[in-house]
Amino acid sequence: MTAVEQTRHLATAIPGPKSSALIDRKAAAVSSGVGTTMPVYAARAGGGIVEDVDGNRLIDLGSGIAVTTIGNAAPRVAAAVAAQAGEFTHTCFMVTPYEQYVDVCEHLNRLTPGGGEKRSALFNTGSEAVENAIKIARSYTRKQAVVAFDHAYHGRTNLTMALTAKSMPYKHGFGPFAPEIYRAPLSYPFRDAEFGKELATDGDLAAKRAISVIDKQVGADNLAAVIIEPIQGEGGFIVPAQGFLATLLAWCRDNDVVFIADEVQTGFARTGAMFACEHEGIEPDLIVTAKGIAGGLPLSAVTGRAEIMDAPHVSGLGGTYGGNPVACAAALATIETIEADGLVERARQIETLMKDRLHQLQADDDRIGDVRGRGAMIAVELVKPGGLEPDAELTKALCAAAHSQGVIVLSCGTYGNVLRFLPPLAISDELLNEGLDVLAAALKALA
Incomplete structure (x- = not known):
């Protein structure tokens, strides 16, 4: 298997034409009770990147919901x-x-x-x-x-x-x-x-x-x-x-x-x-x-x-x-x-990097009510400015904005207002920072 290039790259709009065709095929063949988070279809993945059928390379901050912790298609x-x-x-x-x-x-x-x-x-x-x-x-x-x-x-x-x-x-x-x-x-x-x-x-x-x-x-x-x-x-x-x-x-x-x-x-x-x-x-x-x-x-x-x-x-x-x-x-x-490969320690390094960045964002934006989690399991809880009221709409919009820019993120929480990060431990610091840059720009644009 050829290694997946570890850079974010948008070859087409999200979704691209091949993913769009597969979306239509899914609608005709798969129960509508099976939903999907992103409108792309994966072709390859490795490290911190998922590549779709249109050649878009997406930063993976979800790990298939905490499954590919050591990285997708890990060599061993x-x-x-x-x-x-x-x-x-x-x-x-x-x-x-x-x-x-x-x-x-x-x-x-x-x-x-x-x-x-x-x-x-x-x-x-x-x-x-x-x-x-x-x-x-x-x-x-x-x-x-x-x-x-x-x-x-x-x-x-x-x-x-x-x-x-x-x-x-x-x-x-x-x-x-x-x-x-x-x-x-x-x-x-x-x-x-x-x-x-x-x-x-x-x-x-x-x-x-x-x-x-x-x-x-x-x-x-x-x-x-x-x-x-x-x-x-x-x-x-x-x-x-x-x-x-x-x-x-x-x-x-x-x-x-x-x-x-x-x-x-x-x-x-x-x-x-x-x-x-x-x-x-x-x-x-x-x-x-x-x-x-x-x-x-x-x-x-x-x-x-x-x-x-x-x-x-x-x-x-x-x-x-x-x-x-x-x-x-x-x-x-x-x-x-x-x-x-020392991945327990790598999870701790990811926690430090992510929390430092997210706390910086929180200091400048009172819509980030809480930053929490451990290791490579980090979340931000989004609220209406100046209080504790959950803001599910902001969370949904922020996810959509990140997806359109080639960053895989997930939401969760009883109130639908928590953005969760589950990056693979094989991801580089550069990709993590780039993914957080995209989120910071999207959050600013949604002010």
Whole structure:
């Protein structure tokens, strides 16, 4: 494969004629329920660039929603995938197992937070792994209720839609949902400030607010698990106040409740640690991973304490494609790349660069209400000038302006007013700065 040139280049307007033709073909062939963010069709990608079918080279600040963390078509991954595909592509691990599955589980047991004996099980998607984590927790505790949090996103299957907080577009019209799901308030420092500085900065206090709701609405005797994203993804890249996660975990341990960390978006060096839980020094009972685990191939996992992971009966966990050998080969190459190329440290460098630039913009523009995140998982929350009122229209316009200039950015948040940045860790400082230059010019033009 020829390396993709690492420069932004607009050969045509966005979209170009070939992408426009494919847009028409999509409309005729693909369910209209499948939406797209940008009106371009990818042809090649690598480093910090996605090249479309018209020859436009776009700066990638999205990584396919945090999937191509180590860079698209990363050399070790591409070689490992080709080699494994030449040997065999599938046997089903539950029928004739293979070493690659075991290799991945051994690495996950080694890398995830926490000491002691651990086990892992492999699946295909984040949603599927979340569902299996809930199954495992219910099997272990012999209880049924599950608590998720405000602004949470856990997937699009029936159970994970119930766990997800946001209705449109994820839940609207798709019910009824799985029962025994309850919701508690999250620590959201930027918006908790409306209720006082102490609640916004004291994670222990915010956790006690959540625990009070859980005690009253559910009761620990009925509660199998609490599931939380250490840094929320679709909900707006919300980083809870220090101490929030630790206090929740301590309460769970005291009450025979399984603490599940959903690290689907935050895992594998994305936040400047191998896993986001490490920033808080917590060791979850179960940790759910996917997205960045396999360099772009579909793979997910649940990893946790051996006594919990071993609770389900034999053959109670599995799935035809779970832990596919080609995806496992990609995961092993991804982990090797993260460790060999120092990508955890690279994520920290990206955080410093991006936050410095974004804080400079914030100092001159009161529409940037908050700059937050960790590593290469950074967000700005946009508000109406002089207050906290969310500005979803500005966010939408800013995304559109960036897209037209060849910069891939994504929005998120319960109120649709958060611009999120998920650059691949293979991106250069030059491309990062150029992408932020484009955003700064677009923000100024939209004043």
